[in-house]
Amino acid sequence: MMRTLSDMRSVALAVHDGITIFEVASVCEVFGVDRGLADPWYDFTVCGAGTVRVGGWFRVEAPSGLDELASAGTVIVPACRDVDEEPPADLVQAVRAAYDRGARVVSICTGAFVLAAAGLLDGRRATTHWMHAGLLAARYPRVRVDPEVLYIDEGQVLTAAGKASGMDLCLHIVRLDHGMAVANDLARRLVVPPHRPGGQAQFIPTPVPNGREHALSDLLPWAIARLDRPLTVEDLARRANMSARNLARHFNAVTGTTPLQWLLTQRIHRAQELLETTGDSVELVAAHTGMGTAATLRRHFSRVIGVPPDTYRRTFRDGS
Structure with a gap:
């Protein structure tokens, strides 16, 4: 056991x-x-x-x-x-x-x-x-x-x-x-990345220049600052001034995943932080993370993390 x-x-x-x-x-x-x-x-x-x-x-x-x-x-x-x-x-x-x-x-x-x-x-x-x-x-x-x-x-x-x-x-x-x-x-x-999902590829297909000099260096922080909004691939492509297909290629090269999967991962991370550090209701957490409704948050959160948001909160809030 x-x-x-x-x-x-x-x-x-x-x-x-x-x-x-x-x-x-x-x-x-x-x-x-x-x-x-x-x-x-x-x-x-x-x-x-x-x-x-x-x-x-x-x-x-x-x-x-x-x-x-x-x-x-x-x-x-x-x-x-x-x-x-x-x-x-x-x-x-x-x-x-x-x-x-x-x-x-x-x-x-x-x-x-x-x-x-x-x-x-x-x-x-x-x-x-x-x-x-x-x-x-x-x-x-x-x-x-x-x-x-x-x-x-x-x-x-x-x-x-x-x-x-x-x-x-x-x-x-x-x-x-x-x-x-x-x-x-x-x-x-x-001074390391806070979270790279285990499913990310071991290596990326296209080399990425060091530092901030890559195609998504401005887009990624822009999107993270707007996770409470219903961002789409078209929104990201428009901000990056490129086509949706070109955006997908750059996302795969830089992050090893798709734009939508990257967005969902960032929303789940933000939800985890809010559940751990605030008393916001699940409905508010859903709103702050762009999930829309508590039901949507619960569905995605349970699938990715393995437990519902309420259980996750009790685990770490009570533990602290």
Whole structure:
């Protein structure tokens, strides 16, 4: 049985020899540093088999052994050193034991190979870095590998595609545990995007110049400032001074999704923030987010978030 939310705030990072530094640093920054954003924050520890090499440069002495993974509520497995080798047997066994005791198990990049070796991905959708997705599918045919997405949340088992998407998944977990407002605040502290949906593509078909120099750099903030209005694709195209077809092409290149899906995602995010931080009725939240009616908001919110707006509000307002 999966543990309670309070239990899952006990987070253990499973390290092994030869792991990459980015995934380790990202997890430590999100879960290992208490910035006073929520009380309590996570109880974080690093578990490994003695001294491990990280990033090819550092040697780190893990403060806890792999056997202590079983007592954690959330276990995070970063990328493997070499996907052509079998994952360390002691790590696989420890991750399996943690799962069997109800832990939420998370992989980043090729850490999915560890979860697959432990049998945790059998019959589940999972992702890994697109360069290794074919190998994961061939080696573990019972895994439903999706090489297109940033991350996948299957409840007790979550997988992220690669380095930056590992940060996306960590923020997603914070959002699940502490709510949208806390996750957004943490993202601002880390100077990263507050939310990239897991279904977004791992890479975009057209390179986008750095900074604000892309075709939608003015349009996106303009639309976000007007979410309370019934915006259409035609409205967006007119504002961007381009055809609807050209607008769709640019949206796919910049955001990895369609204009209407992007708008709906922003409206849901705004609704989450209002439900967490205000006492506005669901009817008012629907009006402020351009959903029109409470019924429309409830339908879309329940489909995307998984619970009705009232339940979501009780979860995070009561928790705070």
